[in-house]
Amino acid sequence: MTVRDAISHLLRRYAGAFVVSSCGYLSRDLFALADRPGHFYMLGSMGMAAPLALGVAIARPDALVLVLDGDGSFVMNLGATAMIASEAPPRLVHAVFDNGMHESTGAQQTVPVPGYGSLGYATTSCAPDPAAIAVLPDPDGPLLVHLPVVPRVNGPEPRIGRPPRQLATEFSRSLRGAVTGAVR
């Protein structure tokens, strides 16, 4: 499964979710695939997508919140998973795209995650293909989804074209104004 296929199917499965994407190629992939006000593209701060999404989920427990993390950024901040498990936001989906490498910086190896199932999330699933993504459960407490993916073959998507402050303003307006992440 490619990263783009996985993102597309996640956006379909969790339609209307507010989405927070980790820095590097993942944010560019999301931006290229579906640029919506309910999407927040992290441009730096590796490892901070999950805590930021936790803050969003605490403020908006009614809303579906989807985090797109890489295996490198996920393992960088396993501590954040303890916070998510402890705070237990009811509708947070934490998706980890696992290509086994820091692809954005030149495909260096990542430290393997020791065990996705032992991190205290209410539910943990592995979805290796689109069919598995299509039948992922609705979150009932924090949901962790492990997505084995292949490295990108056509290189990265272009950089995100709007200034960071504009991205934040759009996301914030969407969060404060809508029940779900509205489609532009």
Added chain:
Amino acid sequence: MSAADQLVDALAGEGYGYFTGVPCSLLKNVFAILERGASGRYIPAVREDSAVGVAAGLQLAGQRCAVLMQNSGLGYCLNPLLSLSALYGLPLLLIVSWRGAHGNDAPEHEAIGERLTNILSAAGVPHRTLFEGSVPAVVRECSTLAVEAEGPAALLVSDVL
């Protein structure tokens, strides 16, 4: 009313309904109040950078969240302070204990303690010290600094509250 109570009351008065961070002994009475939960929701953080991340998410959702930490934690969160809070223009009030402010603290607090204001200035983080004026006035001033800076501002606490 204790200084810790005054600080938490002042924060609540400025609209802070959420608190996160990593404790310091200088702030132990503040954290004790926050843990009781009567003044807002306290979200214990594993590390200071994650606290800044959580506060950014809350801020984007229209909520005010103060981040409390020891000055030793400043280094852990320097990157998200600059490339998250400041980059995206998100106001953020930091309550930072200042271990080593008086020069006779434990040795591990000296390195950052003696450089604290220089580090903040170099990072472009405006800062004030508690007890420069009345607690509510300084909290209000520092919170306003964060809003005006559209990024982090730090309120330094050099003695136990």
